[in-house]
Amino acid sequence: MEDAEIGRGETEEEVSLDLCFNPRKLPTVLTAEELVDKAFRRAKKVSGRNKKERAINKLSTLSNVFKDYFGRIISSHPSYQNLPDFYRELIDVVVGIGNLRKSLGALAWADTKIQALISKGIREIKGGKNPDVVIRSTYGRISSVVNQIGKNLEFLNRAKNVMREIPTLSNDPVVVVAGYPNVGKSSLVSILSTVKPEVASYPFTTKKIFVGRGEINRRKVQIIDTPGLLDRPLHKRNKIERKAILCLKYLADCIIFVIDPTETCGYSMESQMSLFHELRKEFHSVIPVYSKTDLHDLRDKIGFSSVTGEGIEEIKGLIHECIRDKR
Ligand SMILES: Nc1nc2c(ncn2[C@@H]2O[C@H](COP(=O)(O)OP(=O)(O)OP(=O)(O)O)[C@@H](O)[C@H]2O)c(=O)[nH]1
Ligand SMILES: [Mg+2]
Incomplete structure (x- = not known):
């Protein structure tokens, strides 16, 4: 994938794009490291009346952060098959729709995997396991899942940069x-x-x-x-x-x-x-x-x-x- 495949004139006025999504609104995608950092920092702020409750709250917070984050990235992409022909084929040439699908699929996979790890951790804490041990191992497993999709996150971010440059056309000839x-x-x-x-x-x-x-x-x-x-x-x-x-x-x-x-x-x-x-x-x-x-x-x-x-x-x-x- 090349960068900045498509250019627009600096001076042209903004025109509406007859698309079901706005490629310029595609969000920035964090790297695996940034994402893990963000989630763990949020969880760190969580409190509770005791160790057990605090650990459960931390895991619930992580669950929400990842669910929201992956959901936001996935839903910012349209159904590429339903785009007008020009845009669909252009996106396919410049980034590859197959690659986009694969990477978005990887995010969905990571979300499911992380939610399952968190549910298991919460169950274990409720069942009497040492909260510190559960937190440590759950954090480790979550990091490993996010690292597994590191390449997909990077690809989606590069794709966003390229797709943001897609020209908008008016109805003029x-x-x-x-x-x-x-x-x-x-x-x-x-x-x-x-x-x-x-x-x-x-x-x-x-x-x-x-x-x-x-x-x-x-x-x-x-x-x-x-x-x-x-x-x-x-x-x-x-x-x-x-x-x-x-x-x-x-x-x-x-x-x-x-x-x-x-x-x-x-x-x-x-x-x-x-x-x-x-x-x-x-x-x-x-x-x-x-x-x-x-x-x-x-x-x-x-x-x-x-x-x-x-x-x-x-x-x-x-x-x-x-x-x-x-x-
Ligand atoms: N003498 C002369 N040179 C020209 C004219 N138009 C373009 N050139 C020269 O021809 C070369 C190519 O011009 P471009 O406008 O970049 O050509 P292009 O078809 O857009 O080239 P690509 O983007 O590489 O496909 C440049 O060195 C220009 O200065 C012209 O009317 N007269
Ligand atoms: Mg030229």
């Missing part, structure tokens, strides 16, 4: 900017929208999905910058490319396909055109445009330069035409 790596997609998106993705002269600079907001002929649009795609079958695509494909598949009302005819991106025109024809077979509204017109004279397609600003109005015109009848 979505323009997805796609193409080979290094062709000038991010440069175009930063001109058309609020988002300023990183631009660099090497391929696969953009690893995240950036959602920027823009206005085209007074119509609000969402402009998505995607990682570069190579011309190869889906099963050979890497995680970064798969994120771009998900945007095309589920979100795009209009796809601006950026072609760099100077080949300074490092990829031939032939490969770029081959990808274009592939995408056109699969998706509607794929509009090919040339980038870097400051470096070439080809004008058989609409082109733009992010350096001189040439052609940007024409690109806006194409987008306007494309989204006119959408939502």
